[in-house]
Amino acid sequence: NAGVTQTPKFQVLKTGQSMTLQCAQDMNHNSMYWYRQDPGMGLRLIYYSASEGTTDKGEVPNGYNVSRLNKREFSLRLESAAPSQTSVYFCASSPGRGRADTQYFGPGTRLTVL
Amino acid sequence: GENVEQHPSTLSVQEGDSAVIKCTYSDSASNYFPWYKQELGKRPQLIIDIRSNVGEKKDQRIAVTLNKTAKHFSLHITETQPEDSAVYFCAAGGTSYGKLTFGQGTILTVHP
Numbered sequence: 001n002a003g004v005t006q007t008p009k010f011q012v013l014k015t016g017q018s019m020t021l022q023c024a025q026d027m028n029h030n031s032m033y034w035y036r037q038d039p040g041m042g043l044r045l046i047y048y049s050a051s052e053g054t055t056d057k058g059e060v061p062n063g064y065n066v067s068r069l070n071k072r073e074f075s076l077r078l079e080s081a082a083p084s085q086t087s088v089y090f091c092a093s094s095p096g097r098g099r100a101d102t103q104y105f106g107p108g109t110r111l112t113v114l
Numbered sequence: 115g116e117n118v119e120q121h122p123s124t125l126s127v128q129e130g131d132s133a134v135i136k137c138t139y140s141d142s143a144s145n146y147f148p149w150y151k152q153e154l155g156k157r158p159q160l161i162i163d164i165r166s167n168v169g170e171k172k173d174q175r176i177a178v179t180l181n182k183t184a185k186h187f188s189l190h191i192t193e194t195q196p197e198d199s200a201v202y203f204c205a206a207g208g209t210s211y212g213k214l215t216f217g218q219g220t221i222l223t224v225h226p
Contacts, residue, residue, distance in 0.1 A: 031212045040123075042203060043158070043216040050211035058213070059115075090157065100146035100207025103214060105157040 002026055004106035006091050012112045013081045021076040021109050023091030030096030032074035033058075033103065034066060036087040043090065049074055050096060081113045116141040118206050120217025127194050128225050135220045137204035138186040144206040147180060147187045148214070152201045161202075162189070194224045 004025045013019055025032065030051045035043040045058030047066040055066050063085060065077045074093075078085060088110050092103040117140040127133050139147075148163035164171045164178045164187065171178050175194075180187040191198055201221050205214040 033213075040218060042120075042218040045213065045215075048211065048213060056211070094212045096212050100144075100212050100214060102148060102160050102163060103212070105159070107157050 004091055004093055004104050006089075006106035006109050008109060009107065010110050012114065013078075014114050015082060017081050018077070018079050019081065019111075020078075021089055021091075021111075022073070023075065023106055024073045025091075025093040025104070026072065027093060027095075027104065028071070029093040029104075030071070031094045032068065033092045033094075034064075034074070034076045035090045035092065036060065036085075037090060037108075038087050046076065046089075081111075083113045085111065086113045087111060116144060116206055116208070116215040118204060118215045118217045120204050120220060122220060123218065124221045124223070126223045126225065129194060129196060131194055131224075133189075133191045133194050133198070133222055133224075135189045135202055135204070135222075136186060137188070137206075137217050138184075139206040139215075140185065141206070141208060142182075142185065143208040146207045146214075147178070148205050148207075149176075149178060149189050150203045150205065150216075152203065152219075154200075158203060191222075194222075196224050196226050198222060199224045 033048040034046040049068040091106040094103045145166035150158035152158040177190040204217040207214040
């Protein structure tokens with residue numbers, strides 16, 4: 001039982017390049033989330049997926065897109081990376097039983113945009 | 115939407131002392147309040163949580179209290195140890211698809 005996994009662990013991009021961050025969970029959770037973490041800013045929600053087939057914007061969605069590929073996988077895409085997107089990205093999942101619940105986090109992806 | 119304020123942003127204590135971190139929330143519909151600990155370079159991990167139908171919950175040296183009327187909740191760590199040094203985040207959530215709103219974090223340093 002690996003929990004929540006993310007790839008890659010580290011990535012360096014040039015401004016304007018694109019990339020996809022991958023996330024998978026093996027806990028049969030319905031809900032999945034993408035956060036970014038910047039110093040002094042806590043964890044800010046980018047997008048979330050309450051259940052397979054649905055996605056919604058969070059607090060800071062601009063510049064990102066997501067895909068809920070199936071129940072296990074939730075990917076985050078940067079179409080044209082900008083230096084302001086330099087951050088640590090965390091994926092999380094929760095049981096999603098129609099209420100707020102414990103979220104389990106992946107190990108994170110540290111992204112630098114030059 | 116929900117807004118969560120967390121204080122203090124940094125907290126320094128001596129080993130064996132108690133530490134208290136406080137959070138306030140804005141949405142009276144929030145009913146779930148977890149606390150996460152994040153060590154340097156690691157992922158956030160749940161250490162304790164409380165739902166709005168109880169006022170206090172304890173787990174060994176850690177306790178959380180909730181005041182629904184005042185819309186604030188607090189984390190209490192007793193007999194602190196150097197390994198308690200980390201960043202602590204509070205969060206609040208309601209019925210909106212499991213979404214949580216996080217506070218800005220508290221850097222706790224426990225000096226031996």
